[in-house]
Amino acid sequence: MRQSVRVRSTLALSAIVALATWAPTSYAQQPSKRPPKTPAAQPAAPTTPAPPLNTPLEVPPPPTVNDPMLAPVPPAAKNVGSWEQALDMVRARSTDLRIAFDQVKAAEAQSRVALGSALPTLQGTGAATYNFLTKDQQQIAGLDVTGGTITPRFQSVESPTRGPFLTGSLVAAVPLLSPRAWYGIGTAHATEDFARLSVEDAKRTIALNVANSLIGVVTAERVAELNRIGFRSALERLELAQRRKQLGAATGLDVVRAQQDVESARATLVTGDESLRKTREALGLALGTGEPIGVEPSISLDGIEKSAGTACKPAGSIEERADIAAARQNVVRTERTITDAKYQYSPTITAQSTLSATSVDSNQQNPTWNIQAILSVPFYDGGIRDGQRRAAYAATDQAEQQLVAKRRAAEVDVARARRQVSVATDSRKVAADARQLAAELDRLTRAQYIEGEGTSLDLVIAGSGLRNADVNLALRDFELVQARIVSLLALANCPF
Structure with a gap:
């Protein structure tokens, strides 16, 4: 009976010594106060009391573990090294920015069209004609004298208009009175200004999207790294639980709990890696390419925030956004369409001069030249102008309501963005405190377990809590920088 008790005591002590290798290497290294291991033939009896739980323990390195999933996610084929490089890629490849610039070009083209309708025009026309059905002409071929009577003799001659013959004309027209054309020039310029302002808004939106995408990749990289650290820690727990079971100091339940913790950490690792791939793809789309793009390790969250603040300048008020x-x-532009519809009722006066010539041999003047003054009065067109006038009123009211809605949304966005900075700061502080508590709980739980107190369930729960706290703190860092950038760009213009 005594021999059996001695054997069990020796096994328990050996298991405790083996578990000392489990503690993380980040613990403070201090001289150990634990007694030396006694020989197997003598009872294990410590000569000094166990150290308090809050005293750091000197522990050997953790056991060596190996798993294919410990390898990091392969780096992206292309990486962004700075905010300026990201903006260069946006200028060269962004489809949204290109579309906005194309809209400006289209508005400028319409301005030229509006100007052309108020300027003189010169138009030339030419035609080659052959008439298949014509009437022959009768002309006097001579005179017949019979008995003192003179009778003309006629003969049929082919009509000179049968052809082929050529005709040409040159028409010059000068608008003398054209109120709608003159007013349309100003309307086209208003549309051009609207397109340019839309480009500035697109730049602000693109800058915010790029900044968020960059921060998302940096955060996803950090979360993936933390997931691997937690996964390695879970594998070390499993290795030591299996070793302890072999020494007889643990049960199969302890091993199963450790295995369950490993699978939970593995699932988190898989999800985190996929999130990293998605954020790289999102960054690629934001920069105008279809391939994933990563970030250089030198990029930091604070650096992105400072660079975004340099590229975008604060606006004085919401009206300047x-x-x-x-x-x-847009309201100004649509209001002008109402007046434009009214000008459709106004008459127009045009001076026109035509120079024409033909190859037909006739007795008429060839070429001819005339000058005309043309008055055009639109009396009735079936209701088209009235319908266009009512559509202009509706479009103007719609633009005014859109302006009111955008003002309200902008006020809420600015207030929410500024408030979110305070909320994100508090959330980050709470997450930092929770992470510190989780780290201390994990340390104390490990220390207790090494001293033979506590259960494997406590150990697994403490380790899982520390992993979650690390990831949560990284996410709160991301949210804080994101909130600062959103607050900056909520009331700013980005003339990049």
């Missing part, structure tokens, strides 16, 4: 200015200009 690009989208509000564009909506206000």
Whole structure:
């Protein structure tokens, strides 16, 4: 009986010594106060009391573990090294920015069209004609004298208009009175200004999207790294639980709990790696390419925030923000369409001169030249102008309501963005405190377990809590920087 007790005591002590290798290497290294291991033939009896739980323990390195999933996610084929490089890629490849610039070019083209309708025009026409059905002409071929009577003799001659013959004309027209054409020039310029302001709003939106995408990749990289650290820690727990079971100091339940913790950490690792791949793809789309793009390790969250603040300048008020200015200009543009519809009822006067010539041999003047003054009065067109006038009123009211809605949304966005900075700061502080508590709980739980107190369930729960706290703190860092950038760009213009 005594021999059996001695054997069990020796096994328990050996298991405790083996578990000392489980503690993380980040613990403070201090001289150990634990007694030396006694020989197997003598009872294990410590000569000094166990150290308090809050005293750091000197522990050997953790056991060596190996798993294919410990390898990091392969780096992206292309990486962004700075905010300026990201903006260069946006200028060269962004489809949204290209579309906005194309809209400006289209508005400029319409301005030229509006100007052309108020300027003189010169138009030339030419035609080659052959008439298949014509009437022959009768002409006097001579005179017949019979008995003192003179009778003309006629003969049929082919009509000179049968052809082929050529005709040409040159027409010059000068608008003398054209109120609608003159007013349309100003309307086209208003549309051009609206398109330019839309480009500025697109730049602000693109800058915010790029900044968020960059921060998302940096955060996903950090979360993936933390997931691997937690996964390695879970594998070390499993290795030591299996070793302890072999020494007789643990049960199969302890091993199963450790295995369950490993699978939970593995699932988190898989999800985190996929999130990293998605954020790289999102960054690629934001930069105007279809391939994933990563970030250089030298990029930091604070650096992204400072660079975004340099590229975008704060606006004085909500009215100066690009989208509000564009909506206000849209109201001006649509209001002009009402007056444009009214000008359709106005008469027009045009001076026109025509020079024409033909190859037909006739007795008429060839070529001919005339000058005309043409008065055009639109009396009735079936109701087309009235319908266009009512459509212009409806479009103007719609633009005004859109301006009101954008103002309200902008006010809420600015207030929410500024408030979110305070909320994100508090959330980050709470997450930092929770992470510190989780780390201390994990340390104390390990220390207790090494001293033979506590259960494997406590150990697994403490380790899982520390992993979650690390990831949560990384996410709160991301949210804080994101909130600062959103607060900056909520009331800013980005003339990059």
